[in-house]
Amino acid sequence: MKSKVGCVAIFVAIVVVHAIGEVEVAKAAVTCNPLQLTPCAVAITTAGSPSAVCCAKIKEQSPCLCQYMKNPNLQKFINSPGAKKVATSCGTPFPKC
Known part of the structure; x- marks a missing residue:
């Protein structure tokens, strides 16, 4: 019984490590394009709420x-x-660059 619990724990650890690695890859895969922020233009320039x-x-x-702040x-x-x-x-922390 102990060996089954140990195997499950190791499997869960492997899945978590793999998932964390995928999140890091996803972050690195973002294509920086300021035009993607166009839906925010009205909310940024007026008192409107963001969609x-x-x-x-x-x-x-x-x-x-x-990167955008440096432009x-x-x-x-x-x-x-x-x-x-x-x-x-939007619940997104504003970066301190």
Whole structure:
């Protein structure tokens, strides 16, 4: 009986390690494209609330936000209070770059 429990524990550990590895690969596979944040434009520039699509895109593009902040053409939007409000509303931590 103990050997079955040990085998199950090892199997679960392998699955968890594999899943964590897949998450890291998924993060690395994000294609940084600021146009993906277009659904957030109205919420960033006005007092509007972000849509579900906007929140999904913010979460998807969050690994890219520091890169966008370094771009002179994008930083005024990404560093704006509206962008911080949208990130907070969507439950996505605003990056500290």
